[in-house]
Amino acid sequence: MPRKSRQDVRRAWSHAEGARLRLEVQEPVVEGHLDIFLDLYERRVDDMAYGVAFARQARDSVLHGGDYFAIFAFEGEDLVGGCLCQRSTEFDAVLLRFSAVDPKWRNVSLARVLHTRAFRVTREQGFGRVTLGDDPNLYGHMVKPGLSPFKARLGFDPVPAGTLGPRFSGDVADRLISLDRLTDPTVMLGYTGATDATGETSELMAYVAGANEPADLARYTTHSIRTVRPLTAPAR
Template sequence: MEIKHEAGLSVGFLTLDEALAGDWRAVVPPGQAAPEIDVLRVAEPSRDAWPMLRAAGFVPKPAKISWITGTGADDGEFLAKLPKGERWSIRRARRMAVEAGIRITVQDPVGPGPLGAFLEIYRARIGRMRHGIPYADSQHEQILAEPYLAVWAYLGEQLVGGCLVVAAPDARFTKIRYSAVAERFRETALSRALYVEAVRVSRERGFTATSLGTEPNLYGHVAKAGLFSFKRRMGFEPLPSQDMGNSGGVEADRLLRLDGLDSPALILGFPESSDWRGGWGHFYTTDPNLDLGPYRTDLMADVTVTRMSAGRPVSGRRE
């Protein structure tokens, strides 16, 4: 077993044989105390090993999830496919932006001044996260040099939010890569208005689809479980990242405790059938009465809930 520390999470990487042996502590060298591990992981297990891994408590899954949606023929067609409540939230977000005096603009290519102001907002948002990683910080020069465009939100001359979109001319779809809004505008759902504008801009440039990012497939760590359902309500579909040409791969995870994760944690596992259908939702929670309403989506093929006590699994149910 090899132990790696990933943004506050302790991950024990096992071989397939070690994972199937049952007791992971047996692979700890003699004389050493068993380490505190949050997640056990098998990298790139073959498909024929998945049933055995499931029987041993592991969840075969895409390592990363990417999100995709069609841009529609116009705003009306794009919005029509969203849930009624989400359409209302977007109208409300747009109305509140207008009432607050916010103007939304598009900049192509991205300018260094607005980018610097955006990165300040972005860093502040990431800094409030338990395990936030400021990926955009290391991409400053790349953002200015590559085919990025920006959707900015201004209050007067002050930048208060935005999203950065990769719009490579030879690509099949645009990618909403980074987004952030000032803390005082988070309750106004300004991000919704920015995302819809990014979809519109993508459509106007001839793209028929856009992506809303890629995340590690362990929600409750860097990204939270609520983000998963939010993106789905916005009309985006979750896919294994490798299916969209992004880096990814296959892993099998077994959660041992929630100490390094927020509750509920969520893994989108491969279903037992060959049809992806949005995956199988595996929830892990300390709440014996967890309401799945805010987290479950229409594309989950099935759902299991594992209750954790003192950070460790004590019971499970299928819903």
């Protein structure tokens, strides 16, 4: 994790501790708290132009599947943020599936507190890997382009979904016709075409459409994405 990101995490924890927020690791997850979190999550998704609220579909699995735990933050008795995490012993990993925080706490980075607490639990439970979830390869519609740099600042790198096994894998091809309904910039991930020792194509690159300055391209480089190219949408 970069030095600036470590400072941001310490600052976020300082805010949370100063406000006397209470963090709870719940395993099993308390049903009443889960329902309050799902309502919060759906309100946050409703604030997105094209967001889709998937979390409630996992409610029964969270409560009865036996492989979930939750990190919840409370201000007094009010739940103000949370993160639902799923263990996968098959892939030696914990997946941070869904997270949301109250708008009041978003600006002081409560999400960083929840995520780093989840990382600690992952280590305590003996798992070797943690993932911040599955994203579409197009940042600029359902999810914003800033999500990718945010995850990179926490020390994460984008990898093909199949890295965690076949049931997470799947490649798609995007046909970009217009940028009219997308954010500026829009970021698309794809393969470089280079192959590894097994003949597989797994090295990723990023295409950035709508960025006006070279610095915009540099934001999307990571340890695994070293090639970033501008992309111009075709004329309509």
